[in-house]
Amino acid sequence: MSRKVPEKWQSSVKAMKAVQVAFDMDEKFQLAIRREALEAGLSPSDQIRTILGLPTSKRPKRPRLTVSLSPVDYELLAEKYDLSPEQQLEIKRKLMDDLIIHVKDKSQE
Secondary structure (H helix, E strand, O other): OOOOOOHHHHHHHHHOOOOOOOOOOHHHHHHHHHHOOOOOOOHHHHHHHOOOOOOOOOOOOOOOOOOOOOOHHHHHHHHHHHOOOOOOHHHHHHHHHHHHHHHHHHOOO
16 A cells, blocks of 8 residues: 655655765864865765765755763763753753853864
8 A cells, every 4th residue: 555745745845865974084084075065064974965966965064063961971061050950942042051161162272
């Protein structure tokens, strides 16, 4: 029995059929491509597509950094910032402050 894909998901059908390809290459080559991507304001994936002559999405991407935090991480950070682990939004604010301070300190070296 074949089910029809809902209309709102039609644009995602092609993406669902895509296959991710991973490249196991020397670290210096990976670093060079990542650096090129950063300098071009692209994701590493879009940089690889550009190098290979493939089209890339023209949609602007929201630049952001991510990190995965476990419940244990929240406990450690809550202790560091003298907060409770449930205060995740306040912990996130403190993390951003620490990252900004880190970058400012590094730029003054």
